[in-house]
Amino acid sequence: MINKYFPEIHGNFGFGCMRLPMKDGKVDYEEFSRMADVFLGAGLNYFDTAHGYIGGQSETAIRDCVAKRYDRSQFLLTNKLTTPYFNKQEDIRPFFEKQLEWCGVDYFDFYLMHAQDKNNYQKYKKCKAYETCYALKQEGLIRHFGISFHDKADVLDMILTEHPEIEIVQIQFNYVDYEDASVESRKVYEVCEKHGKPVIVMEPVKGGSLVNLPEEADQILRDLGGGSNASYAIRFAASFPNMAMVLSGMSNMDQMTDNLSAMKDFRPLDEKEFEAVRKVCEIFKGLNLVPCTSCRYCIEENECPKAIRIPDLFAAMNAHEAFHNWNTGYYYSNIITGGGHGKASECIKCGKCEKVCPQHLPIRELLQNVARTFEK
Secondary structure (H helix, E strand, C coil): CECCCCCCCECCEEEECCCCCEECCEECHHHHHHHHHHHHHCCCCEEECCCCHHHHHHHHHHHHHHHCCCCHHHCEEEEEECHHHCCCHHHHHHHHHHHHHHHCCCCEEEEEEEEECCCHHHHHHHCCHHHHHHHHHHCCCEEEEEEEECCCHHHHHHHHHHCCCCCEEEEECCCCCCCCCCCCHHHHHHHHHHCCCCEEEECCCHHHCCCCCCHHHHHHHHCCCCCCHHHHHHHHHHCCCCEEEEEEECCCHHHHHHHHHHHCCCCCCCHHHHHHHHHHHHHHHCCCCCCCCCCCHHHHCCCCCCCECHHHHHHHHHHHHHHCCCCHHHHHHHHHCCCCCECHHHCCCCCHHHHHCCCCCCHHHHHHHHHHHHCC
16 A cells, blocks of 8 residues: 555555564664564564664664665665753764764655754754754655654644644654543544645554553453454544554564554544544543653663653552552562662652653652552
8 A cells, every 4th residue: 555645655654663572681683674574564664763773773673684684775764863962062073973873874754853852952953953854855865854743733843833744743742632631642543634744643552551451441442353452443544534644563473464454444433443542532531641652762871860660660550540459569579679770769850850850850850659558
């Protein structure tokens, strides 16, 4: 299926490379190569990465498992300019050239200004990042120029007004965040429509949160008699008319197979399925969950002074709130024991994690809640 916005994209489903298969702390090249083969064999061709993903391993894994094994015409690759890796305009081009080298390619099909919000956008403006990267496009080193975005709709409206040269916008979009006032997925999507910008979806399964649902919510989707929980979430995101691409961060072959079953021959949600999703949203609204997507920016782009595994502690907290299983406390204990990992109560409140959190979470405050729950 040819993409209606970008003919070079095959289909509307992309391989997000932020959560690749791992083995002993390294990307499992054998498994990733197998997954890439299946993905490309299904007629799809879009891969997405950034330098901060898996501590730089995502880019080099793409080089070794995709770029070295396939002709450049057989795959598309998106990369991003991320805040920690430049401090002035002169830093941008050398970093970009290193990214080409790390990925083993001589151009990027899409290049995005990463995780734009009202704060870091000012740094990009000061360093003339948009102008510098657009010049790289003029040189043929970037085929399409865009942004990824994590903020409110009015901020996106401002950026797109100031930079009409933006061709595509990557946003967080899933059925739980659709009407969430803190994320504003619907409103952000509508701003993209207003400016005529096609959309790439990230976090359609909200970091896996929409896979293992509370029992009541899970039963609603099971009663449909169709696909997996993940498939309904991905199809929800892809069902909107301005969506050019939905990304999924897949870490094993089972996830790949499940996602392909939903997206290789894509069918939008019907009204019955939309209604089931709305009911699931109502259940989520009644839960006191931490809206963490496990992107791991808080611990991979910053070194926590106390080595606190923040996303893992939030996952334990959410499991406790959603399922009330006896073993959530046991899971918390496993996280903090071994490897020198800190407890939630050991947070020194330096705030480094909050500065890079795309969800703008009050992490220091939330860690206090985690400590009260598990460290009684």
